[in-house]
Amino acid sequence: MKTIIVVGNGMVGYKFCEKITAKEESKNFKIIVFGEEPRPAYDRVHLSEFFENQDAKALEMAPADWYSENNIDLIVGERVSDINRTDKKIITAKDREFSYDYLVLATGSSAFVPPIKGVEKEGVFVYRTIEDLEGMLAYAAKIKEKNPNAKAAVLGGGLLGLEAGKAVMDMGLEPHIVEFAPKLMPRQLDSRSSQVLQLKLESIGLNIHLSKATNQILGDKAITGMEFGEDDVLDVEMLVVSAGIRPRDELGKYSGLEMGNRGGIVVDNKMQTSDPNIYAIGEIALYNQMIYGLVAPGYDMAGVAVDQILGYTETLMPDEIDMSTKLKLIGVDVASFGEPFMPASKGHSIIFENKTQHLYKRINVSLDGKKLLGGILVGDATDYSMLHQIFLNGMAIPEDPAQLILPAIEGGASFGDVMDLPDEAQICSCENVTKGQICGTIESGESNDLADVVSCTKAGTGCGGCKPMVKDLTEATLKSLGIEVKDSICEHFDFNRQDLYKIIQVKEYKTFNDVLDNHGNGGHGCELCKPVVASLMASINADTANKEYAIQDSNDRYLANIQRNGTYSVVPRVPGGEITPDKLIALGEIAKKYDLYTKVTGGVRIDLFGATLNQLPLIWKELIAHGFESGHAYGKSLRTVKTCVGSTWCRYGMAESVSFGIELENRYRGIRAPHKIKGGVSGCIRECAEARGKDFGLIAVEGGWNLYLGGNGGATPRHAELFAEQIDNETVIKYIDRYLMLYMRTAKPLQRTAAWQERLEGGLDYLKEVIIEDKLGIAEDLDHEMQTLVNKFECEWTQAINNPETMKRFNHFVNSEEDDDNLVFVPLREQKMPEKWV
Amino acid sequence: MINIVSDKYKTVKPEDVKVWFKAASTDLFPIDGGACVKYKDLQIAVFNFTRLNKWYACQNLSPEKQEMVLSRGMIGDHKGIPMVACPLHKKTFSLENGENLNGDLDAIATYPVKVENGFVCIGFSE
Numbered sequence: 001m002k003t004i005i006v007v008g009n010g011m012v013g014y015k016f017c018e019k020i021t022a023k024e025e026s027k028n029f030k031i032i033v034f035g036e037e038p039r040p041a042y043d044r045v046h047l048s049e050f051f052e053n054q055d056a057k058a059l060e061m062a063p064a065d066w067y068s069e070n071n072i073d074l075i076v077g078e079r080v081s082d083i084n085r086t087d088k089k090i091i092t093a094k095d096r097e098f099s100y101d102y103l104v105l106a107t108g109s110s111a112f113v114p115p116i117k118g119v120e121k122e123g124v125f126v127y128r129t130i131e132d133l134e135g136m137l138a139y140a141a142k143i144k145e146k147n148p149n150a151k152a153a154v155l156g157g158g159l160l161g162l163e164a165g166k167a168v169m170d171m172g173l174e175p176h177i178v179e180f181a182p183k184l185m186p187r188q189l190d191s192r193s194s195q196v197l198q199l200k201l202e203s204i205g206l207n208i209h210l211s212k213a214t215n216q217i218l219g220d221k222a223i224t225g226m227e228f229g230e231d232d233v234l235d236v237e238m239l240v241v242s243a244g245i246r247p248r249d250e251l252g253k254y255s256g257l258e259m260g261n262r263g264g265i266v267v268d269n270k271m272q273t274s275d276p277n278i279y280a281i282g283e284i285a286l287y288n289q290m291i292y293g294l295v296a297p298g299y300d301m302a303g304v305a306v307d308q309i310l311g312y313t314e315t316l317m318p319d320e321i322d323m324s325t326k327l328k329l330i331g332v333d334v335a336s337f338g339e340p341f342m343p344a345s346k347g348h349s350i351i352f353e354n355k356t357q358h359l360y361k362r363i364n365v366s367l368d369g370k371k372l373l374g375g376i377l378v379g380d381a382t383d384y385s386m387l388h389q390i391f392l393n394g395m396a397i398p399e400d401p402a403q404l405i406l407p408a409i410e411g412g413a414s415f416g417d418v419m420d421l422p423d424e425a426q427i428c429s430c431e432n433v434t435k436g437q438i439c440g441t442i443e444s445g446e447s448n449d450l451a452d453v454v455s456c457t458k459a460g461t462g463c464g465g466c467k468p469m470v471k472d473l474t475e476a477t478l479k480s481l482g483i484e485v486k487d488s489i490c491e492h493f494d495f496n497r498q499d500l501y502k503i504i505q506v507k508e509y510k511t512f513n514d515v516l517d518n519h520g521n522g523g524h525g526c527e528l529c530k531p532v533v534a535s536l537m538a539s540i541n542a543d544t545a546n547k548e549y550a551i552q553d554s555n556d557r558y559l560a561n562i563q564r565n566g567t568y569s570v571v572p573r574v575p576g577g578e579i580t581p582d583k584l585i586a587l588g589e590i591a592k593k594y595d596l597y598t599k600v601t602g603g604v605r606i607d608l609f610g611a612t613l614n615q616l617p618l619i620w621k622e623l624i625a626h627g628f629e630s631g632h633a634y635g636k637s638l639r640t641v642k643t644c645v646g647s648t649w650c651r652y653g654m655a656e657s658v659s660f661g662i663e664l665e666n667r668y669r670g671i672r673a674p675h676k677i678k679g680g681v682s683g684c685i686r687e688c689a690e691a692r693g694k695d696f697g698l699i700a701v702e703g704g705w706n707l708y709l710g711g712n713g714g715a716t717p718r719h720a721e722l723f724a725e726q727i728d729n730e731t732v733i734k735y736i737d738r739y740l741m742l743y744m745r746t747a748k749p750l751q752r753t754a755a756w757q758e759r760l761e762g763g764l765d766y767l768k769e770v771i772i773e774d775k776l777g778i779a780e781d782l783d784h785e786m787q788t789l790v791n792k793f794e795c796e797w798t799q800a801i802n803n804p805e806t807m808k809r810f811n812h813f814v815n816s817e818e819d820d821d822n823l824v825f826v827p828l829r830e831q832k833m834p835e836k837w838v
Numbered sequence: 839m840i841n842i843v844s845d846k847y848k849t850v851k852p853e854d855v856k857v858w859f860k861a862a863s864t865d866l867f868p869i870d871g872g873a874c875v876k877y878k879d880l881q882i883a884v885f886n887f888t889r890l891n892k893w894y895a896c897q898n899l900s901p902e903k904q905e906m907v908l909s910r911g912m913i914g915d916h917k918g919i920p921m922v923a924c925p926l927h928k929k930t931f932s933l934e935n936g937e938n939l940n941g942d943l944d945a946i947a948t949y950p951v952k953v954e955n956g957f958v959c960i961g962f963s964e
Contacts, residue, residue, distance in 0.1 A: 492914075526914035526921070527912045529914075530912050552912075553912070554912075562926065815862045815876055
């Protein structure tokens with residue numbers, strides 16, 4: 001058996017392992033992988049996400065046991081220090097030797113630190129690994145303790161530098177970007193697009209300093225500032241150097257492989273170095289006199305090396321490598337493709353610029369106007385996938401190429417249907433997936449939806465930039481096969497929930513029959529559409545479930561939770577979990593009187609089980625007399641806002657979590673939504689209220705609340721995402737109002753906020769734009785709609801027992817006062833339970 | 839015991855009706871909804887299918903878990919067949935012939951219904 005040793009376990013080194021184990025022939029090889037970092041390969045492209053969740057596992061390319069499952073020996077934390085090419089051995093820093101038949105070098109690059117005086121001072125970091133980030137986090141916390149308004153600078157206004165700027169901003173430091181060139185992202189953007197990007201970044205709080213050459217780093221032991229000219233000083237307490245990368249090519253140098261003049265190990269189009277048994281891939285490979293610092297070419301190189309070693313010698317690296325990129329920098333779309341800059345002698349440029357919206361689009365077309373040669377997009381890169389494909393495939397462009405980038409005019413024909421692409425068009429450049437492969441997996445029946453396509457082809461699993469296109473292709477292919485992809489709620493309506501929301505709102509319908517007769521398919525409704533319309537009526541008109549009780553889901557119809565034997569359980573509201581002893585005694589006495597099984601629920605309320613239909617109004621009446629109201633445990637509505645005891649009692653508490661939790665619970669009580677909603681308020685970072693497992697969660701921090709949105713427990717647990725930091729009570733309410741209203745307007749039936757948020761195009765960034773920045777101009781409507789619902793709140797139990805008409809439903813028999821005689825209870829730990837189901 | 843309960847319910851065809859049981863005033867049944875009628879030791883779910891201007895009756899016992907709940911189910915149609923959905927797990931049954939429309943549970947028993955002088959009457963064979 002031959003041995004392949006892979007040196008380097010970064011993204012490209014990992015991709016080599018993934019691609020080789022996918023092939024049958026890999027069974028004939030022993031594969032050993034060395035990684036210098038203490039953990040297996042992770043997604044460095046999305047490193048700044050580490051700040052949001054501090055979850056290194058989430059960034060992993062594959063879990064540690066993936067390697068053993070695929071018979072790969074992964075050795076982390078051990079650097080390979082030399083190669084003995086004569087004996088075909090590598091030597092590690094721990095003086096161990098390993099023999100190889102093939103050696104694959106994928107050591108990547110390290111951050112380039114320019115030789116500036118004082119750069120060794122404490123507080124100067126590079127931005128490359130999770131360990132770098134952890135170091136920065138710890139340091140930032142330290143300086144913030146002394147000076148809450150501390151500033152930090154990033155040296156370098158390129159791609160990575162701006163990412164680092166975001167990281168610094170997320171750490172709560174005042175961010176400054178220092179760039180030597182007169183513009184940001186000098187390698188990807190022209191001057192005008194760079195200016196647009198700069199305006200946008202400045203608008204969200206980044207300070208940008210261009211044309212600055214740093215003479216020295218000031219400070220005694222630790223950094224206190226940067227000096228550019230004699231009187232030109234920027235006071236900062238931390239500096240992140242992001243001035244470019246340098247290949248980690250020492251192994252090539254030591255072992256005498258052919259090297260480039262300015263570094264990098266020379267490879268041919270087989271990824272072979274000057275030693276035929278040694279391959280180099282990724283950011284150490286010098287191919288066509290170039291180092292490629294992007295993920296996609298690195299992945300391609302890994303694929304070529306795999307095929308070459310396994311004997312598929314016809315797989316070669318193409319001469320020209322596509323350097324097109326699309327990314328989201330601090331929430332701003334930036335993309336460039338083909339030739340972003342172009343001399344006027346080669347073609348014409350068409351430029352669309354709108355500085356008020358921070359938008360810039362430029363396309364370069366050939367002199368005859370027939371071919372697209374390249375372009376730049378800043379602020380909105382939705383057209384990127386299509387433009388990139390047109391460029392890659394040399395497709396014809398409209399007579400007036402401006403149509404490609406001008407904002408679409410309503411009713412106008414949009415150019416470029418994904419289905420027009422040739423089969424060989426590469427849709428996912430990270431995983432090298434073509435249109436033909438995506439459509440093929442659906443046509444063969446292997447894939448039936450987007451999730452299948454992604455798992456079968458891996459398209460969209462790299463940078464994710466192609467996802468919208470993969471989605472469009474999937475939907476178009478399914479449609480062409482006659483498979484319906486519409487998400488209409490049931491056979492009675494051709495609309496989804498969001499459509500119906502708009503219809504009911506605009507047409508001001510008041511009954512289910514109004515909606516069904518005017519917009520249905522001629523049937524009589526069913527158990528799917530009736531509760532949806534009922535919920536919409538509640539969300540739009542603040543109707544309670546008493547109004548049209550026959551269209552309500554079972555629980556809403558009887559304002560209680562139906563249990564196993566057809567009896568009901570009753571949960572009164574206990575806002576924030578705060579309850580007086582008198583109320584607690586009242587609950588106990590009522591439970592005793594009606595012989596109800598009593599339990600504290602998962603949402604820490606008190607649930608009384610085993611009530612018959614006839615008993616429900618009697619029980620409510622007594623509860624109401626003691627100051628209780630409906631807890632809506634039966635509704636797709638707000639359940640509880642769970643709280644910890646907070647600063648009222650707790651010696652760690654930073655805010656009054658109980659008081660605020662009660663306020664929030666009372667605000668949103670009774671509001672009907674696509675699914676249940678839960679809240680949590682924790683008085684400090686210890687998070688005793690488990691707020692991050694809720695649809696909305698608050699954690700008190702210095703200076704306000706951190707607001708988390710879109711979490712849940714259940715079958716697919718998900719932590720809520722950090723939405724806003726250090727905000728006051730009023731802002732919290734404003735954001736939650738808008739968030740819930742948006743969710744109520746647009747989610748699918750029975751979709752929790754977590755699933756809704758996850759599938760929302762643009763995700764959390766989009767939510768921030770809509771809720772905080774009011775990008776859609778609907779914030780006022782959302783505020784108003786929510787306030788109306790809040791003002792119209794009525795306790796459904798009180799309403800039900802005060803109306804003889806709605807009371808009719810609380811009899812087991814319509815023609816007898818008797819109760820259901822079919823009920824059998826058996827004893828259980830001093831209480832009772834229904835007889836077991838057979 | 840379970841079997842004894844469900845054995846009590848047998849479909850009655852219109853021609854086999856021997857007793858028209860005067861159950862309750864029509865206004866006690868919700869529009870496009872149901873209520874439960876007691877007849878001897880039987881529980882019968884009766885539905886006021888207003889959209890079709892029809893009345894239906896069937897056993898109140900859900901054959902799935904033997905609970906007396908069908909009268910509390912939502913009604914409507916599946917591909918044109920009038921149906922009721924059990925409130926426990928949304929099993930649907932044809933109101934015309936009792937057949938389980940979304941599974942292979944036993945069919946439920948159905949009974950003829952007529953309205954006379956504002957009263958709902960259910961037909962039984964005994």
